[in-house]
Amino acid sequence: xxxxxxxxxxxxxxxxxxxxxxxxxxxxxxxxxxxxxxxxxxxxxxxxxxxxxxxxxxxxxxxxxxxxxxxxxxxxxxxxxxxxxxxxxxxxxxxxxxxxxxxxxxxxxxxxxxxxxxxxxxxxxxxxxxxxxxxxxxxxxxxxxxxxxxxxxxxxxxxxxxxxxxxxxxxxxxxxxxxxxxxxxxxxxxxxxxxxxxxxxxxxxxxxxxxxxxxxxxxxxxxxxxxxxxxxxxxxxxxxxxxxxxxxxxxxxxxxxxxxxxxxxxxxxxxxxxxxxxxxxxxxxxxxxxxxxxxxxxxxxxxxxxxxxxxxxxxxxxxxxxxxxxxxxxxxxxxxxxxxxxxxxxxxxxxxxxx
Numbered sequence: 001x002x003x004x005x006x007x008x009x010x011x012x013x014x015x016x017x018x019x020x021x022x023x024x025x026x027x028x029x030x031x032x033x034x035x036x037x038x039x040x041x042x043x044x045x046x047x048x049x050x051x052x053x054x055x056x057x058x059x060x061x062x063x064x065x066x067x068x069x070x071x072x073x074x075x076x077x078x079x080x081x082x083x084x085x086x087x088x089x090x091x092x093x094x095x096x097x098x099x100x101x102x103x104x105x106x107x108x109x110x111x112x113x114x115x116x117x118x119x120x121x122x123x124x125x126x127x128x129x130x131x132x133x134x135x136x137x138x139x140x141x142x143x144x145x146x147x148x149x150x151x152x153x154x155x156x157x158x159x160x161x162x163x164x165x166x167x168x169x170x171x172x173x174x175x176x177x178x179x180x181x182x183x184x185x186x187x188x189x190x191x192x193x194x195x196x197x198x199x200x201x202x203x204x205x206x207x208x209x210x211x212x213x214x215x216x217x218x219x220x221x222x223x224x225x226x227x228x229x230x231x232x233x234x235x236x237x238x239x240x241x242x243x244x245x246x247x248x249x250x251x252x253x254x255x256x257x258x259x260x261x262x263x264x265x266x267x268x269x270x271x272x273x274x275x276x277x278x279x280x281x282x283x284x285x286x287x288x289x290x291x292x293x294x295x296x297x298x299x300x301x302x303x304x305x306x307x308x309x310x311x312x313x314x315x316x317x318x319x320x321x322x323x324x325x326x327x328x329x330x331x332x333x334x335x336x337x338x339x340x341x342x343x344x345x346x347x348x349x350x351x352x353x354x355x
Contacts, residue, residue, distance in 0.1 A: 006324040006341075007050070007324075007342050008050045008051070008341070008342055009050060009341045010052055010053050010342045011304070012054060012301030013134070013208070014040075014041060014055070014304040014306070015136075017056055018057075021099050025102055033110075040304035040317055041304050045316055046129055049320040049321060050320060051320060052124045052342065053114070053120055053131060055132045055134040058096045059096075059306065060084060060093065060137065060139060062081040063084075075179075076177055077177075080164060083139075083165060084167070093135070097154060100133060103131075109126065109128055111128060113133065113155050116353060117349050117355055118355065120346060132155075133155040134157070134206070135158070136209070137161075137172075138167060138168075138194060141159075143168050145194065149201075157202075157353065158204040158227075158229070159198055160205075160209060160210075161195075161205065161207075161214065162209055163209050164209050169188055169190050170187045170188060172209045172211060173210070173211045175241065177237075177265070178238040179239065180234070181234070181244065182211070182212040182213065183240060184211050186216070205227065206228065207227060207251075208231045208241070208261075208301070212247070219250050224351075225256035225351055227251075227348065230261040232258075232260060232261050234247075235288060236269060237265075237271060248289060248292045249292060252294055257344055257345060260289075260340075262302045262307055262310045263309065264281075264308075264309045264310060265309070273309055275309040275310065275312060276312065277310075279313060279322070279323060279326045280326070281311060282314075286298060296339065298340050299341075324341065
């Protein structure tokens with residue numbers, strides 16, 4: 001029998017703002033609250049899946065993506081996208097940040113932009129969705145870091161230094177399977193400065209998409225917990241986007257967290273894209289990360305609205321109870337399920353944000 005008392009979920013990553021930005025603002029927001037939106041997320045399905053909130057990403061896809069997927073005998077390689085112009089990135093970022101605040105304004109209290117864990121807990125107590133502004137790539141931030149102050153004042157509390165393309169601060173990893181993450185140079189001098197500036201402002205630094213040299217540069221420089229919002233275990237799925245056991249151990253030593261990514265191509269041992277994938281592979285990654293890091297350092301980072309295929313039976317945000325049921329069936333107790341689904345994220349963010 002399915003448990004009706006599953007804990008609410010705080011999720012480390014979604015790309016809903018990009019989907020909303022692709023449509024007329026008023027119509028997209030109306031559809032979001034009415035439950036007539038496309039994609040994986042809208043308010044009725046969030047309520048059904050006990051989605052209490054998460055990091056809402058500003059992600060800017062490439063407009064001139066000259067890269068292509070090259071099939072290989074044992075996998076594939078999608079090269080890095082070209083760097084993006086700061087002015088273009090800033091314009092597109094402003095559109096998505098605007099969507100976030102228009103959602104809040106139209107929500108009648110059901111959707112709230114949060115700047116602290118206290119805000120998140122209050123929103124969840126009021127059955128509202130708690131949204132934290134996150135940037136998936138720092139292209140909209142100038143190397144003088146003046147924009148960082150503006151975006152922080154606007155609610156930015158989590159920042160991924162790169163997406164899977166180079167920028168002024170570092171270099172991402174390509175979508176390559178099989179491959180390790182040790183691809184390319186580490187942080188630039190501007191990247192080191194950005195890490196220190198985020199530490200001073202208590203902005204979480206997200207290591208998902210960053211290459212391995214950049215990862216270790218951040219680990220040596222940052223005084224905050226290390227966070228990978230939507231990454232998996234390289235030992236199970238040897239994709240360039242996934243984390244080695246040494247990286248997982250470093251995250252745990254820092255008091256940080258890794259959010260399980262729901263994409264099949266970051267989950268399956270063969271790197272496959274098929275949705276004909278059992279939810280068991282998600283639990284295999286959780287088991288491995290718990291064994292390496294300890295249960296306190298593992299969370300969820302779904303990548304909803306940024307995922308091509310998810311394991312059956314995860315269709316959208318309303319399906320989150322199916323994952324919790326699978327955890328229960330695997331033998332996870334109630335405290336472990338609550339820790340992975342919500343509590344670990346809140347604990348790490350509380351430390352990171354200096355509360």
